[in-house]
Amino acid sequence: MSDSSPLPPVRLLPEAELAREALATPLLARAVRLARWAGPDTRVGAGGELVEEQLPAAAEALGLTGGRAEGADGDGGFDGSGGDDAAASASEAWRVAVDTGLVEIVDEEEGTVAVGEDLALLTSGGPQDVLGIWLAALETALADASVPDLDGLVDAMDSGGGIDLSQLDWDPEAEAEFLDGVLGNLYLLTVSEDGPDGPVPLPALAASMIVPDDMGEPTNDVLEQVSDAMMRLDDQFRVLEPIGLVEYQPVDEALMTDAEEAVAAAEGAGGPGSSGSPVVDDTDVTRYGMVRLTPLGLYGVRARLQEAGVPAPAVGDLVDKGADALLDGTAGFPPAAAHAETEQWLARRESLDAARELLAAARGSDPGAPLRRLRCQQALSLVGAVAEPALREVLDDPELGGLARVWLTERGAAEVPAPSEAMVFWLTIDTVAAQLAAEGNSAELRALVEGLAAQHGSFFAAAWRVEHPATPDVLEAMGRIHPDKRVAKEARKAAFKARSQMGPGAGA
Numbered sequence: 001m002s003d004s005s006p007l008p009p010v011r012l013l014p015e016a017e018l019a020r021e022a023l024a025t026p027l028l029a030r031a032v033r034l035a036r037w038a039g040p041d042t043r044v045g046a047g048g049e050l051v052e053e054q055l056p057a058a059a060e061a062l063g064l065t066g067g068r069a070e071g072a073d074g075d076g077g078f079d080g081s082g083g084d085d086a087a088a089s090a091s092e093a094w095r096v097a098v099d100t101g102l103v104e105i106v107d108e109e110e111g112t113v114a115v116g117e118d119l120a121l122l123t124s125g126g127p128q129d130v131l132g133i134w135l136a137a138l139e140t141a142l143a144d145a146s147v148p149d150l151d152g153l154v155d156a157m158d159s160g161g162g163i164d165l166s167q168l169d170w171d172p173e174a175e176a177e178f179l180d181g182v183l184g185n186l187y188l189l190t191v192s193e194d195g196p197d198g199p200v201p202l203p204a205l206a207a208s209m210i211v212p213d214d215m216g217e218p219t220n221d222v223l224e225q226v227s228d229a230m231m232r233l234d235d236q237f238r239v240l241e242p243i244g245l246v247e248y249q250p251v252d253e254a255l256m257t258d259a260e261e262a263v264a265a266a267e268g269a270g271g272p273g274s275s276g277s278p279v280v281d282d283t284d285v286t287r288y289g290m291v292r293l294t295p296l297g298l299y300g301v302r303a304r305l306q307e308a309g310v311p312a313p314a315v316g317d318l319v320d321k322g323a324d325a326l327l328d329g330t331a332g333f334p335p336a337a338a339h340a341e342t343e344q345w346l347a348r349r350e351s352l353d354a355a356r357e358l359l360a361a362a363r364g365s366d367p368g369a370p371l372r373r374l375r376c377q378q379a380l381s382l383v384g385a386v387a388e389p390a391l392r393e394v395l396d397d398p399e400l401g402g403l404a405r406v407w408l409t410e411r412g413a414a415e416v417p418a419p420s421e422a423m424v425f426w427l428t429i430d431t432v433a434a435q436l437a438a439e440g441n442s443a444e445l446r447a448l449v450e451g452l453a454a455q456h457g458s459f460f461a462a463a464w465r466v467e468h469p470a471t472p473d474v475l476e477a478m479g480r481i482h483p484d485k486r487v488a489k490e491a492r493k494a495a496f497k498a499r500s501q502m503g504p505g506a507g508a
Contacts, residue, residue, distance in 0.1 A: 009313040009337045010191045010302055013295045019127035021296045022134035025244035027141060028100075030062050030093035035102035035119050037061040043111045048098045050091060051111070058094060059086035092144065100136040131299070138243055138300050145239040146175040178229075179236060180304070181209055183293075186246075187301045187312075190293050193334040202237075202251065202289030206230045230288065237291050245297040252287040319344045323354070323361035326379070327372040331437070342379045355380060355387035363399050365469050367437075374434035377403050381410075388413060402427030425466045428452065433470035436477055449478045453487050460494035464501070472499040 012018070022028060037058065043051045050058055064086040097103040101118035105111075121129040185208045189195040206229040211218055218226070230251070237248040293301060305312040318329045318341055326345050330338040346354055362376035363369070380387065380403075391407050394400040395417060402423050408416045419427070432452075435445045452459055463475060472495050479491030 006332055007188060007305070007310070007312050008191045008193065008334055009315045009317070009341065010187075010298055011315045011337070011340065012299055012302070015127035015131060018296055018299050019130035019134075021244060021294070022130055023122065025134070025137075025242065025296070027093060027096055027242040028134055028137050028244075030089070031096035031100065031102055031137065032119070032122060033062055034058055034090070034093050035097045035115060038097075038103055038113050038115065040112070042113050044098075044105060044113055045111065046108070048095075048105050050094045055087045055090050058090040062086075062090055062093065064089055095144075096137045096140050099140045100133045102133070134244075134296070135300060135303055138245060138304075141240055141243040141245070142176070142179065145236040146172060146179055178209065178232075180308075182206075182233060183245075183301050184305065184310075185209065186291065186293055187298065187305070190298060193336055199247065199249065199290035199292035201285040202230055202233055202291060203285065205291065206233055233291075234289055237289070244294055245300055247292050247294055249286065249290040251289040315340045316344050317341075319348055323357040327358070327361050327375045328368065330375050331368060331371045338375065338378065339382075342375075342382060346379065346382055351383050351386045352390055355383050355390035356393070359390060359394055359400055359404075362403075363397075365399075367469075369399075370430045370433035370470060371437040373399070373403060373430060374438065377406070380407055385411060398423070398426070399430075402430075421462075422466075425463055426468055429463065429466050429468045429471050429474050432474045432478070433468075436474070441477075441481055446481050446483075449481050450483070453478070453482060453484075453491075460490045464494040464498040466498075469502075472502065 013021075023032075043054060045051055094103075097116075098105070101116040102122075103113050103119075104116040106114045118133055121133065182205060186200060186205060189200055203226070206226050210225045210229055211222055215222070234251045237246055238250060240246050241248045302312045302314065313329070313333075315337055318326050321329070326342065330341050333341065349357075358376045358379050362373045364372065380391070388408065388411075391404040394404050397404070402419055405416055405419050405423075406427075432445070432448065435442070435448065439445060456462075460475065464471065468474075475491050475495035475498055479488045479495060482488045482491060
């Protein structure tokens with residue numbers, strides 16, 4: 001995920017709904033059950049883990065099948081199959097209970113525990129309290145997901161019972177950073193308006209972390225890295241699903257894939273390193289694994305991004321701020337997100353007062369002003385006829401008069417004065433400047449530029465005289481965009497005249 005460009009705003013569920021989802025996640029629900037199960041006789045080791053003798057009872061408390069299995073000597077220990085899985089699940093849930101404060105270690109030497117103060121918050125606290133506990137549980141799950149499989153750990157044990165990381169070929173920091181990057185890319189795909197509507201193929205997600213954007217044909221080494229990354233992610237998403245971060249369809253165990261097949265699947269799903277929306281082939285790519293962030297997962301990844309200092313806006317962040325913050329804040333939003341944010345902002349205000357506040361915030365001659373006025377115009381389109389007095393109050397305003405006339409005319413208002421030619425040209429320059437800031441050289445802007453040149457044969461002869469700070473840049477952009485060489489040359493000449501008229505540095 002790029003750190004240089006701002007993230008699109010995410011649409012989150014209300015906190016009350018997210019809290020209910022958090023309580024229903026299998027891992028946190030198990031941790032809560034173990035916290036309530038724990039008593040004076042519960043014993044833990046030096047690291048706060050349940051002693052091995054108590055794992056069968058903990059697994060039974062969780063209702064896990066295979067929790068208690070009689071060994072050959074009838075000692076009530078775990079067997080080598082389902083019991084081991086139950087023990088691992090019980091141990092994992094206990095770690096979450098300790099890490100989240102649902103259980104507290106009373107005496108480290110004696111290994112005794114007690115119910116933690118945070119357990120009561122799950123029933124008496126508010127949604128933020130519940131989500132805070134869930135976020136702590138998420139951190140435990142993420143740490144577990146970054147640990148190699150048990151077989152690898154056993155192989156790396158030294159004679160003293162410690163872990164030799166050099167044998168394991170495992171860098172904990174690098175592994176955590178890789179997983180954070182994957183979740184960041186998945187978050188970006190999810191919040192982008194042109195992102196996938198459904199789950200993301202695992203090969204495309206792995207390739208987004210491995211294959212450089214400017215690489216043509218991946219090398220054999222890169223192919224092997226993508227294949228390895230897929231297998232790591234398959235293990236990690238299996239660990240993260242029980243905490244509710246993702247919905248995951250694992251890699252088909254019957255599928256024996258090699259590196260070339262993995263990248264071929266990635267290319268079919270949107271291309272390695274591609275920032276575009278993956279196209280899912282349900283008959284093939286799904287066998288390589290499919291993943292999506294849940295609504296709770298979006299909340300969790302956003303919280304972690306914010307904690308890391310990454311701006312991660314959410315729709316609704318601006319509802320309590322002024323119109324200036326709304327117009328500036330939504331300037332870089334995709335259209336649908338800007339629309340949703342503005343709707344929430346307007347819902348909290350009386351329509352006429354909101355219209356006046358928006359118009360006042362739209363004034364200005366700074367570089368961001370044209371886009372503010374465009375966002376203002378879009379916001380006013382959501383306001384009903386009750387806002388008409390506010391629009392009539394600015395009919396004579398040189399910056400807002402054209403905008404006001406458009407609004408009134410579109411609603412069939414009576415006695416709307418015709419704009420002067422100067423106002424028409426000023427509004428045209430302002431509109432093109434806003435479109436340039438919002439979309440760059442888009443197809444819509446190209447169509448607008450071509451239409452202006454075609455409708456007004458002497459457009460450029462008059463446009464360079466418009467006293468708007470963006471006039472030189474707009475005319476220069478029109479010369480760059482227009483496909484007709486003769487018209488483009490006229491636009492560039494007009495831009496030169498405008499810049500000369502405004503003096504050195506004009507339009508820069």
